[in-house]
Amino acid sequence: MLGHRTMLTMATAGHKPCATTEEPSxxxxxxxxxxxxxxDGFCAQVKRHLCADCAAKPLAARRDAGVRDA
Incomplete structure (x- = not known):
């Protein structure tokens, strides 16, 4: 198979969005x-810091909610 290229397979860790409870301060x-x-942590799906109650809401509701005024 001269000229045939094969793609190397590698681990795909981190491709699925998930929540974390620890983030650098x-x-x-x-x-x-x-x-x-x-x-309580950072939601990778909506890229926001969320409390447990807001994180439990459906994803569409979290996306539609505006960022609070500081």
Missing amino acids: GHNDGGCEICGDPA
Whole structure:
């Protein structure tokens, strides 16, 4: 098979969005960006700091909610 190229397969960790409860303190101001309560983590799907209550809401509701005024 001269001239045939094969793609190397590698691990695909990190391709699926998920929530995390730990983030470097420089990126977490401590507040949920939807309701203003203390944030419990960062939601990779909507790219926002969220509390547990707001994170439990359906994804469409989280996307439609505006960022609170600081």
